[in-house]
Amino acid sequence: MQLAAASGLMSLGLFLVALGLLVLLGGGYWLTSRVKYRESPRPRPEEQPHLPPEGAVYEVRENRESAEVPKTPEGGRPLTPYELTNMDTRPSESKDRPRWSKGSSGSFGGGGLGAH
Template sequence: MDAILTDIAWFLVVGIAVAGFLIGMFWLGRRVRDKEPEPPTAESQPHLPNGGAVHEVREEREPVEIPEPGLRPHDMQGYGNFGSTRAHDQEEVRRRKEREQGQSGGFGSGGPSS
C-alpha cells in the first residue's frame, strides 16, 4: 500500500512541476510579447505609386564572347553579367530578330524543317 501511495505522490509532484513549468513559460512569453512593438497599421504600409503598378522592362542585350580560359574577376561587369552591354538601337534589335527567325528548326521547336 505504501508503494502505491508513493507512486501517486511522485506522479502528483511531477505533474505539478510540469504544469508550473508550462505556466511559467506562458507568463515569460507574455512578458516578452508585451515588450515588442505594436503591429503596423494599414496607413503605415506601402502604397502603389500614383501612376499605378510598375511593370518590368524587357530589353535586348548584345552577346559578348566569353574568353576560352574563362572570365577573370576584372572582366566581369556586375554580378553575372559577363560584360554584356545594352542594345542601343532598338531598330537594329528588331532587324536582327527578323533575320534570325526560321533558322532554329530543331525537333519540336515549331521552326521550318531543313
C-alpha cells in the first residue's frame, strides 16, 4: 500500500523530466537559429535561373536499342566479362514502343499470369 501512495519524490521527478525536455527543446531552437544565421542569404530574383533564349526545353522520347554482343566463332573460346566493354546504345529505327506480352505485367512477381 505504501508503494501506491502518492509521494512528493515522484512529483519532483516528473517535474524535472518536463523541465529537462523544455531545456532540450529550447537548446535545439537556439542551435538551429545559430546555424541558419550563418547560412548564405537566399538568391535574389535577378539571380534565379532563367529560360534559355530559344525557349523551354522539352523532353525527347525515343526508343534505344543496344549494340549487338559479339558472336563467338565456331570452336573459339568464349569472351570473358572484361573483354565485353560497356555496350553502347543507339536510336532505334522503329518508332513503336516495346510492349510486354499480353497478360504479363512485365516484371517478376507483378501479379499477372505471365505468358502461358
